[in-house]
Amino acid sequence: AQKVTQAQTEISVVEKEDVTLDCVYETRDTTYYLFWYKQPPSGELVFLIRRNSFDEQNEISGRYSWNFQKSTSSFNFTITASQVVDSAVYFCAQGAQKLVFGQGTRLTINP
Amino acid sequence: NAGVMQNPRHLVRRRGQEARLRCSPMKGHSHVYWYRQLPEEGLKFMVYLQKENIIDESGMPKERFSAEFPKEGPSILRIQQVVRGDSAAYFCASSQQGSDTTYNSPLHFGNGTRLTVT
Numbered sequence: 001a002q003k004v005t006q007a008q009t010e011i012s013v014v015e016k017e018d019v020t021l022d023c024v025y026e027t028r029d030t031t032y033y034l035f036w037y038k039q040p041p042s043g044e045l046v047f048l049i050r051r052n053s054f055d056e057q058n059e060i061s062g063r064y065s066w067n068f069q070k071s072t073s074s075f076n077f078t079i080t081a082s083q084v085v086d087s088a089v090y091f092c093a094q095g096a097q098k099l100v101f102g103q104g105t106r107l108t109i110n111p
Numbered sequence: 112n113a114g115v116m117q118n119p120r121h122l123v124r125r126r127g128q129e130a131r132l133r134c135s136p137m138k139g140h141s142h143v144y145w146y147r148q149l150p151e152e153g154l155k156f157m158v159y160l161q162k163e164n165i166i167d168e169s170g171m172p173k174e175r176f177s178a179e180f181p182k183e184g185p186s187i188l189r190i191q192q193v194v195r196g197d198s199a200a201y202f203c204a205s206s207q208q209g210s211d212t213t214y215n216s217p218l219h220f221g222n223g224t225r226l227t228v229t
Contacts (some may be wrong), residue, residue: 020124021171028143035218037188037220043200043222043223043225044220044222045174045202045223046220047219047220061143091182092152093154097142097144097159097218098144098156098159098167099146099154099156099218100156101146101153101154101155103152103153104152104185105151
C-alpha cells in the first residue's frame, strides 16, 4: 500500500533560519511522482514541485530546495533564509493522478 | 489560461440537505479528480473521472456521494442528505492525461469548496 509520512506535525522557527521538512514514502510502484504542496492560511493548494522517480537530482528554486533519496524513500524540502510569508501547512504527496498525501507539517515563521 | 475553477468557495447546508460542488478543469484538461480534506488532515482521494466516465471511485463513501463529469459543463460532486461529518474542504484537480503509464502533467488544484453542515 502507498503511504506518505510527514513526521513533523508542527515546526516553529525564527525568520531567516533554514528549515527542513521531512517526507518519507512507501510504494511498490517502480514509476511514480513525488510532490510538495503549500497550503497558506487562505486555504488554497499551491503546487511547488513534482519529481519523477527516475530523477534523483536535487532541485533548487530560489530559497527552496528538494533532496530526493530513493535509497531511503525520502523527499525532503528545505527553505533557506525563511520568511514570515513561508508560514503555511506543507504537504508531501506520492503517486501519479491518484495522489496519497501526508498529514502535513504546519510551519510557522516568527518575525 | 484560467486554472481549475471551483464553486462555490463556501457552502453552508443544514443536515439532510443536498450539496452540489462544481469543478471546471483547466482548458485542455479532460481528467478530473476530487479530494476531500477533513479538518487538520491531509487530502484523501475520492474519485477520478474523465468525460462521461468514472475511472476510479475507490475513495468515495458508499452512500450519499456521487460524481459526474458530463460531456458539456463542469464536473459535479453531489452529496445527498448531508451530515455534520461531511463538513470539509473539497478540492478538485485536473490533468491532461490520465493513463497510469503516462505521467505528463502535475495536478493543478482549484481553490476548494469549504462545506459546512449545520
